[in-house]
Amino acid sequence: xxxxxxxxxxxxxxxxxxxxxxxxxxxGYDKYVKLLGDMxxxxxxxxxxxxxxxxxxxxxxxxxGAGHSVAVVSSGDAGVYGMAGLIYxxxxxxDIPIEIVPGITAATSGAALLGAPLMNDFGVIxxxxxxxxxxxxxxxxxxxxxxxxxxxxxxxxxxxxxxxxKRACDILLKxxxxxxxxxxxxxxxxxxxxAHITTLGKLRDAKLDMLCTVFAGASDTKLIGEKxxxxxxxxxAT
Amino acid sequence: xxxxxxxxxxxxxxxxxxxxxxxxxxxGYDKYVKLLGDMxxxxxxxxxxxxxxxxxxxxxxxxxGAGHSVAVVSSGDAGVYGMAGLIYxxxxxxDIPIEIVPGITAATSGAALLGAPLMNDFGVIxxxxxxxxxxxxxxxxxxxxxxxxxxxxxxxxxxxxxxxxKRACDILLKxxxxxxxxxxxxxxxxxxxxAHITTLGKLRDAKLDMLCTVFAGASDTKLIGEKxxxxxxxxxAT
Numbered sequence: 001x002x003x004x005x006x007x008x009x010x011x012x013x014x015x016x017x018x019x020x021x022x023x024x025x026x027x028g029y030d031k032y033v034k035l036l037g038d039m040x041x042x043x044x045x046x047x048x049x050x051x052x053x054x055x056x057x058x059x060x061x062x063x064x065g066a067g068h069s070v071a072v073v074s075s076g077d078a079g080v081y082g083m084a085g086l087i088y089x090x091x092x093x094x095d096i097p098i099e100i101v102p103g104i105t106a107a108t109s110g111a112a113l114l115g116a117p118l119m120n121d122f123g124v125i126x127x128x129x130x131x132x133x134x135x136x137x138x139x140x141x142x143x144x145x146x147x148x149x150x151x152x153x154x155x156x157x158x159x160x161x162x163x164x165x166k167r168a169c170d171i172l173l174k175x176x177x178x179x180x181x182x183x184x185x186x187x188x189x190x191x192x193x194x195a196h197i198t199t200l201g202k203l204r205d206a207k208l209d210m211l212c213t214v215f216a217g218a219s220d221t222k223l224i225g226e227k228x229x230x231x232x233x234x235x236x237a238t
Numbered sequence: 239x240x241x242x243x244x245x246x247x248x249x250x251x252x253x254x255x256x257x258x259x260x261x262x263x264x265x266g267y268d269k270y271v272k273l274l275g276d277m278x279x280x281x282x283x284x285x286x287x288x289x290x291x292x293x294x295x296x297x298x299x300x301x302x303g304a305g306h307s308v309a310v311v312s313s314g315d316a317g318v319y320g321m322a323g324l325i326y327x328x329x330x331x332x333d334i335p336i337e338i339v340p341g342i343t344a345a346t347s348g349a350a351l352l353g354a355p356l357m358n359d360f361g362v363i364x365x366x367x368x369x370x371x372x373x374x375x376x377x378x379x380x381x382x383x384x385x386x387x388x389x390x391x392x393x394x395x396x397x398x399x400x401x402x403x404k405r406a407c408d409i410l411l412k413x414x415x416x417x418x419x420x421x422x423x424x425x426x427x428x429x430x431x432x433a434h435i436t437t438l439g440k441l442r443d444a445k446l447d448m449l450c451t452v453f454a455g456a457s458d459t460k461l462i463g464e465k466x467x468x469x470x471x472x473x474x475a476t
Binding site: 003005011012013014015017018053078081082084085086089090094100101102103104105108109111112113115117118119120121122124125126130131132136139140142143144147148224227229231232234236 | 318368384
C-alpha cells in the first residue's frame, strides 16, 4: 500500500519509489498510476476508474495471494481516505504480508503552498457523503469550528455534489467569523497547480472540484505577506 | 523550511534531499540535524537544543538575509508544529524568498505502523501546554471525542508534564468508551521503533514521552489481525 504523495515524483519518498520498483504488479486508480510515468514499465498494471476501488483491491489481494508482489498506489497517503483500510477490511488471508508506505497527504502538501496554516491543532474532514452520512459530516464540522481549530476539507465538491462546500461553510460560519482567513489549492505538485487565499465568507461561493483541498483558519490564523499562517503561540517581540 | 519526515532518509522526499544538498547552511534542532548524517557535510550547521527554536530561526533569517541559502529542517512536516510558521512570524524582510518543502508528518507515518487508523475524519492535537493553554487543549479533545472522530496526539507527555496523557484520556473517556481501540508509536523510522495497540482505558496509564505519537480510535475503528483499522464506510460483503 504505497502513498505516492501529491503527484510529482520529487514529492515521493525514496522508500515509495523503491517499493514500486521491486513489485511486479502496480494497482490503482488510472489517473494516479499515470502520474508514475515510466516507473510502471515492464510491470503488470491493474487500473480502474473512480468507484472501482473495491474490485481493484480484491484483484490486488488475489494477485498477492497467487504469489505476486503488488504495489497498490494511492495519491497522497495510502492511509488517509486511501486504499490501506479497504485492503485490511477485504483481505481474508491474514498471512499475506502487508506494508503501508506513507506518503505526503494533501493536508500538508497543500498547507506548504499556502504558507503555514497547520502550525496548531487541526482537523481533517472529507465532504464526500458517498461513504459518510452528511449529518455526521455536519456534526464534525461544527465541533471543529466551535473548538476554534483549523479545518482541512478533502473532496470539497464535485459534479454530483455542487453544494457541499457551501453547506460546509454555512456550518463553519455559525462559529467562525466571515473574515476568517481561508485558502484552497488545486492540482498540488501537478500541471495546473493553483493556490488561493480568501475568506470564509467568500469561500462559500468558490467553484471547486475533487482536485482541490480547502483550509479554513482559526482565530489565530493571519495573513503574513501573501501567506496564510496560524500562530503556534511563541511570543514574538514586536 | 524542509520537513525531513520521521527520521530515516528513505522516508524523505527527493525534493527535500535536493533542497538540503543545494543549501549552504543547515539549521535545526540538534537531534534532527543528526538524522541527516553525511548530508550536512561541507555545510555550515546551526543547531540548538529544545526551546532554542526562536533564536535558531532568527539566526536562519539573518543568514538568509546575508545571502546564504539556508535549509531550516524540522522532523516530520515543517508546517505541522514545526518551524515554518515561526519563520513567517519572525521574518521582517518579506523579500527573502521562502519555500516550504513538505515532509511526512507523524500522524501518517505512525498510522502506517499501526494499520490504517486515519481512513476517516480525524483531528490532530498537541498535548504540550507550553504554547497553548490547557483549557483550549481540553476543549478540543472533548470536541473531537463528541464528534466521534479519530484523535492523533502529538507530544503526549514529557518529564515536565507527566500527567498530560492521563488527563487527555480522561476527557476522551467522557465520550469514547473504555474499550475504544487505541495505538501508540515511538521513534518512527528510527532505531528503537515501537508500535503498540491498546484500549483507551489502558492508554491512560501508558508511560510515554515526546518521541511518541498516540492514536485514539472512533466507534468504527476495529482490530483486524493485529492492526488498528478505521472503516472508510465501503460496504464489505461478509
